[in-house]
Amino acid sequence: MDEKDKAMWVHTLWDPLEKIDQSPLHSKKDGIKVAAYCRVSLDSLNLSKSLESQVSYYTHYINNRKNWKFVGIYFDNLVSGRKASLRQGFTRMLRHCDEGKIDLILVKDVSRFSRNAKELIEIVERLKEINVTVYFEAENIESTRSDTTYLLKTFASIAQAKIEEISYNVKWGYEKRTLEGKADIRDMYGYDKAEVDGETIIKINEEEAQIVREIFAMYLNGYSSYKIAGELSRRNIKTKQGKKLWRSSTIAGIFTNVALIKT
DSSP, X not given: OOHHHHHHHHHHHHHHHHHHHHSTTTOOOTXXXXXXXXXXXXXXXXXXXXXXXXXXXXXXXXXXXXXXXXXXXXEXXXXXXXXXXXXXXXXXXHHHHHTTOOSEEEESOHHHHOSOHHHXXXXXXXXXXXXXXXXXXXXXXXXXXXXXXXXXXXXXXXXHHHHHHHHHHHHHHHHHHHHTTOOOXXXXXXXXXXXXXXXXEEEEOHHHHHHHHHHHHHHHTTOOHHHHHHHHHHTTXXXXXXXXXXXXXXXXXXXXXXXXXXX
């Protein structure tokens, strides 16, 4: 190996290490502004426990780094990861990045950040332009590294394909059971059961159907499940069981009810 090749080899070997030192994730510089993003989706189990554990973990993790400045935990509960504009916590975090309040964002995995591959890359590239790094813990991906774009596209595409497959399978399961006369329609808001010629059928409850349309309209306008539940309770609209108090889990159930989505 001649001196030129040796110099090139050393240069290639050490440049990444210099970039590691400059990264806010590894830098020893004081005052690095760090935040975390947490999201619990509609299909998660133990919703409140899941969100609570994420928030607790990142709060302690950030505060235990002496040179990090804790900015806060941004979160969205019972919200899909398909579209950023519908996640209030996420859009607030991006706004604070634009305002220079954040240097580093920690997130559990790629799917928590976004399940839309195209949108994920666009957001990460936008953040790189304003010197904000995103670290995806499960995949061990740091957004500012030159080799991350391909990896992020791969993981995001997998997450997107997975949620689309689950959605398709759930819908097909409902449709198949309905065609076989085995549909589960217990206490389904927006519908009533009726007996016709000795058979149980379902029919639309027009009064409840209007409330369902309002629920989806509020969701598309950025309302969380908690906020929608609070609004319905405030308006004294009763649940299917005749209760005055709505729960966010009830709203989540309506979002994931295939029959209602089709109405």
